[in-house]
Every structure is written in C-alpha cells, then in structure tokens.
Amino acid sequence: MQIYLPIAEVSVNAFLLLGLGGMVGILSGMFGVGGGFLMTPLLFFIGIPPAVAVATEANQIVASSFSGLLAHLRRKTVDLKMGTMLLIGGLIGAAVGVVIFNYLKAQGQVDLLVRLCYVAFLGVVGTLMFIESLNAIRKAKKTAGAPVKKRRDRGWISKLPFKMRFHTSGLYISVIPPIIVGVLVGILAAIMGVGGGFIMVPAMIYILGMPTKVVVGTSLFQIIFVTAFTTLLHATTNFTVDIVLAVLLLVGGVIGAQIGTRIGLKMKAEQLRILLALLVMIVCGKLALDLLLQPSELFSIGAVGGH
C-alpha cells in the first residue's frame, strides 16, 4: 500500500516503513539503544530526502524515549538533577546544531556533513564496542567472574569549580563536564537526527563516573527534551518534520521494541554487544562506500535557497 508523505512529497510503501520501524524497534529493544543512528541512514537508503529524515527521526525518538523513560521513572533509576545539567548543555548544543545544519544546507553540503558524521561516529563506536565485547568474551572464558577494578580517580575533572552534589548518582562534581557533554550531544542530535544515547552513555560512565544503573534512564530523560527541542526547531525553520512518516515508523518501532526485549532476555550480554557492533560497522561501511565510490549520477537537484 503506497502512502504519499505530505512533507517529504514522495510516495512510499506503508508496509516498508512499518517493517523498518519494526526491525529497528527489535534491535533497540534487544540492545537498549534508541535506534536513531540506524533508522536515519535506512531512511536515506529508501529515498527520503536527508533533511526530512533527520527532522522526522528526531520526532520519532521523542516517542520511543518517552516510553522507555516511564519504565525507568517507576524503577527510580533517573538522576533528575544530573539530567537537568545535561539538558541545559543539550539545548544550547541543539540550537547551535540547527544553525550549522541550516548554514550547510544553503551551501549544498548538508548531505556530506550528515554522512561524514555517521561514518565517523558509527565507525568509532562500532569498532570500540566490537573490541570491548571480544575482550569480555575472552575474559569470561579465562576467569569466571574476576572482580572488575573500578576507577574512581577522575583527575582534572575533580579540580573544576562550581561543584554540586548529585544524590541519585552519589557524586560530588563540577557542573561543567555534564554541561559540555550535553552541548556535544545536542549538536549531534540536531545534525544527525539521533538521540545521542550511544555517545552519551559511554561519556556518563567513563568521563562523569556515574553508576551504570542510573545512566540509561538519565540519558533518556535528557534525550526526550533535546530531541523535542530539535523537532520544534526543524519544524519552524526548515518545515521538514513529516508527521505521517513519524507515525508509521513509531507504530512499527513500538511493536518491534516489545519483541526485541523478549529476544534480548534470552541472549548473553556479550553476544548481544558483538552483534550490535557488527551491525553498526555494516551500516558505517555502506555509508563510507557511498562516499568513496564514484556515484552513478554526479549531479543532484536541489531547490534554490535551501527551501
């Protein structure tokens, strides 16, 4: 069944979109990631204009993150204070990101920037995750359950001013690092159409030293507001949020996430992470090839003035 998307102005198969939403939903349920970093490139592949894909995906992430946050709030695994600090940074970052996005759109380079960001981040994250989980599997075979040494020394971070106490995380640190992490993730969210969880979660654990159990809930809290803000900015400056597209992806995603959670429960954590790492590297490889190989059509048509 073909559906005409009113903003993207293309006609696509509704079941294809539901299927994509479902597939990414299964993966996000299995691995506990938002899935924006997979969905946006997939939307490029099926011919949705990049500007529409990025803006619409931001809207879809609001939905999936909200669903996830409710579960974490009930379990009280959200550090609202830390989340607010990350959020302040995130909003600044999102505003900066949309300005960069619009500037590059007028220059005709927005596709390139979005794709380069994807190749760089997916490549790094995929490779690191792959190495880390390989090591974990190897260690698990050698010594079953050796105590993991926890690094509590955060060096320069403990010397920064404006300290604040974060009860839920059990931390007493400066507010500057969380705000900076927030700004960076905000910029990424606006440019790449992702929530940024795959960058923020490692940053919270390794840079800020937050306990793992509050990390996911706190990052979801921040992601909802940043992506909501990004959606509004894209909707009012670029007119590129396609609500019909968002709803179709959402329906598929919500169902897929429930199935994915069940599959995820039956698999080992290391195996899951290796699969996710491989998946990330495949998407990254496909995007990199598109940049490196000569395209079949060297010319592209765009509207004047980037509208």
Next chain:
Amino acid sequence: MTRLLALVFALAFPVLAAAEGVVLGLSQKQVRITTNFDGSEILIFGAVKREAPAPDSETLEVIVAIEGPSSPLTVRRKERKLGIWVNVDAVEVDEAPAFYAIATSAPFRDVISDTEDLRYRVSVPRAIRSVGAPMNVQNAESFVEAVIRIRQESGLYQLNEGAVEVTDQTLFRTQIALPANLTEGDYKTRIFLTRSGKVVSDFETVIDVRKVGLERFLFNLSRQQPLVYGLMSLAIAIAAGWLASAAFRVFLRS
C-alpha cells in the same frame, strides 16, 4: 466553452488552408493527491473540428504536452576531493517544470519542425529556461542535461513518440501517466495539430493537481503554523510513547 475556444482559434487563423480546431475531452480535470495516492493516468481525447474537408496531401499529426508548475532549481555537481565525493559547483536553472510529458502521433522530429518547436517551446530542453551559469563553472549545459536525465529516469519527464492514436484525421486519443511523486499545482495541457512540421492549430487547458484532505491540512499547517505543527507532532509522539508503555504493562500483567 471548449467548443467556443476552438471556434475562436478557427476564426483567428483564417489564412490557413483548412481552418482546424480542437475539441478536447479529459478523463479528469482534477488530480487529487490523497494519502494513498499512487500515481494516476489521464486519458486525453478529442476531435478535430474543421470548416472545410481535410486536405489530402499532408497527414494530420497531434502533439499533447502536459507541463507541471515551474520553479527555479539549484543543480550541483560532485567531484572527488581528498578521496571522497563532494558537491563542488552549482548552477541555478531559472525555470524547470516539475513534470513534463509529451505524447506525439509520430516521431517527434517528423511531427514538428525545429523552428516551430522553438516558437511554441514544445520539446523538453526548450521548456527549461536557464539564463546563465556563474563564470567559474565550465560547460553549464551539462547541468541542464543532468536535470533532464535525472527527471527522465524518475518518470517526471516523458517523451512518448507515437503514443497518440489518430483516427481518420479527426479523432485522437492518448494516455499520460502521472507518477506518484507528483508536486501540486496547475498542469498546463497543450494540444498542437501539425501538418508537415507546421503547427496549424493549438489549444490549451489546465489540469488541477491538488493535495486534498489530510495531506492538504498537514501541509498547510506545517507552512502556516509551524509552531503548532511542531507541538502537534510532539504531542502525538509523547501520546504514542505513553500508550505503548501502558499497553505493555497491561500485557505483562495479563
């Protein structure tokens, strides 16, 4: 109305040997882009109305051209820089129709001469207006050619030679396929009657292509009230997220 117009045309060219005019019918005067719009096919048929018997010497040929709304475009060209393919230069094309389909009763060059094509702007390259490229861009024509090539591949520009059936030099009919990725606007429909390359009569009407219903509402809202549209998108997203979470809990309990 069409009859009257045909008559006006007939009267306007009294010098022609046999004054001929077009009486036109369309299967639809309006194309509605609904949510499940999947392209459309328009049947264009008509008859040639004449005062005197048709001249036997030259056969009558028919050209049907449908032209979508024109807009200025930026065409960009990629080049390899530091190993990756980047957009390097851009040319603005002043006017290019979003859709252009031509159907003829015989090979295009046999139906209309080059001078007449120039005068009436019938063929695809003639329908695109490009004033000039910036000085630093070489072979700017290749940019216009690229527009035609890309849009031909996606079915937006069509040249269907021999697709118009002409019966007894009087009746003609053809079908034009409108693709699914259509933009809205007034689609100018022109019919030309030619004899040995010369246009003996032409006729023009408009097919109205519009988004309707939900499509119309959402599109207008997103342009006129972007803030309201953005907030609505968020409200829908949050409601859906909450609903999914609630449904999941009910599902777990049962």
